[in-house]
Amino acid sequence: MSKVVVNNLKYRYPLTENLAINGLTFEIEQGELIGIIGRNGAGKSTLCAALTGLVPHFFKGAYGGSVHIDGINVKESKLSYISREVGIVFQNPFTQMTGAKETVKEELAFGLENLGVPKLEMLRRIEDALNLLEIDHLRDKNPLELSGGQMQRVAIASILVMHPGLLVLDEPTSQLDPQGTAEVFRAIKKLSNQGMTIIMVEHKIEEIAEYADRVMFLDNGKIVAFDTPTNVFSMNHLEEHGLRPPVFTRVCKGLGIRDLSGLYPVTLSEAVNEVQKFNESD
């Protein structure tokens, strides 16, 4: 639900020479699902840290420019305040469990108890999150005995119950099998359809092409492109920045199959569509 405004953001970690983030300016509207892509070291996780306030409140170093979330300047707010507005989910679902709770339901109650949310409100939020993420059947299971995809959805649910306006996910599916990956992407799309603003770092480019409203392509701490998946993956010279476009785009580029405006398909269904038109025109 939050709007994000970033203006000329620069950041250098302590005791390092190069800027990890080097002059980012962009806006994200409420309810957008943004995929962040780019090779190792591009600055993706650092940007996540700047959106969640870990930069500069936890990681010190040199900071310039600004990040505003719903008009709140992250640098000038307390980390405890920002962390209520912005939830973050990391790679490894296991490390995000408290490890102290016997059931999924108790796991989800944990953060809310700390906030002092009244019991009835707490139960309502937990039920909503369980339903939304399609894990209601797991409510009485031990969180540590779930599959990766299930555990990651519990991790997302434990953030959701806090009602953040912005959800940031840093490679949430990198340790999951294809089924777990599909479960997490489906859940994220559902949240996005409900109006949540979502920013997701992901190396799985085919999924990003399919699910993201816009793709931010980072290299060397800078934005190479920030546009729809079709526009970004149709660009030339992507490989020079260490990016392999989706397999469907690569195949169609190789065959010279593109739409009337010269853009290449990025998903399977788009590719099938263009190939059919291509065949018909023969």
Ligand SMILES: Nc1ncnc2c1ncn2[C@@H]1O[C@H](COP(=O)(O)OP(=O)(O)OP(=O)(O)O)[C@@H](O)[C@H]1O
């Ligand atoms: N804690 C840290 N201290 C010092 N330098 C760091 C730290 N974390 C990251 N960096 C440096 O900042 C730059 C950006 O790193 P970052 O982790 O944001 O990249 P990334 O795009 O998330 O990469 P990956 O795909 O490997 O996760 C890199 O040059 C990295 O070496």
Ligand SMILES: [Mg+2]
């Ligand atoms: Mg990273």
